[in-house]
Amino acid sequence: MKELSSAIQLIPLENYIFLSVALFSIGMMGVLFRRNTIAILMCLELMFNSVNLLLTAFSAYHSDPSGQVFVFFIMIVAAAEVAVGLSIVVMMKRNVDSIDINLLNRLKW
Amino acid sequence: MIFLFYLLSAIMIFCALLVVFSKNPINNVIYLILCFIAMAGHYILLNAQFLAVVHIIVYTGAIMVLFLFVIMLLNLNKAIIIRKSTVTRISAVVTGGIFFLVLLAATRQTFEIKAKYPFNSEIGLVSGIGKTLFGEFLLPFEISSILFISAMVGAMMFGKKDA
Known part of the structure; x- marks a missing residue:
């Protein structure tokens, strides 16, 4: 167990930074790319998770458990956000019979 | 160990790209679940077992099932062709790529990171x-x-x- 754990730190921290930057960019691209509201919510989840991964990587690297507790709180907020967001999607489908995000453009003004 | 890292990262990036570019909402959810399972593997690699278990339970067990319920409840499981105009889509891809390059360049210039505490498993x-x-x-x-x-x-x- 000890050897396994110390071998984990052989992965450079830069790799995790690059991975989570790539995931965050893919998520942001998806938010701009899609018009389906559910797909946009899914891309938001992707962005949340890239940040979670980076927090966990730094926490494991510094041996400081506060980062992993923070990831736990982010998961709590994400669960609440998904519940409210999906109920908004259901209401939108019921009112305008579509989940196209462009139909919400009156929120701009 | 580093091989496992690259394998899981490749799975994650591939599935994330498919989440963005696949049209059927059900397929989106399945690919996102695959991406999250690979991320649980990353957590185990980082020696964060509790987070790996919570991630599997909360994300793939609760949140993605909620997504699937809503998709099936609203009868969206056929591929709906609502897409943005070509200009918007190309600019979205370009924006994502430029954002990635900027963040990459910014993180490459940082100083070397030293571990704060001695290693504790x-x-x-x-x-x-x-x-x-x-x-x-x-x-x-x-x-x-x-x-x-x-x-x-x-x-x-x-x-x-x-x-």
Whole structure:
């Protein structure tokens, strides 16, 4: 167990930074790319998770458990956000019979 | 070990790209679940077992099932062709790529990161997380219950027929 754990730190921290930057960019691209509201919510989840991964990587690297507790709180907020967001999607489908995000453009003004 | 890292990262990036570019919502959810399972593997690689288990339970077990329920409830499981104009899509891809390059360039210029504490393999286990969560972070933990209650009430408000 000890050897396994110390071998984990052989992965450079830069790799995790690059991975989570790539995931965050893919998520942001998806938010701009899609018009389906559910797909946009899914891309938001992707962005949340890239940040979670980076927090966990730094926490494991510094041996400081506060980062992993923070990831736990982010998961709590994400669960609440998904519940409210999906109920908004259901209401939108019921009112305008579509989940196209462009139909919400009156929120701009 | 580094091979496992690259394997899981390749799976994650591939599935994330398919989440963005696949048209059927059901396929999107399945690919996102695959991406999250690979991420749980990353957590195990980082010696954060508690987070790996919670991630599997909360994300793939609860959140993605909620997505699937809504997709099936609203009968969206056929591929709906609502897409943005070609200019918007190309600019979205270009924006994402430029954002990636900028963040990459910014992180390449940073100083070398030194570990703050000596290595301790116990921090990702349930006891390590629990001691921090119920000691230092007890007040935010209790306040998050208020957040959950307000989210629940809000979801019910939105779900009502005549609201």
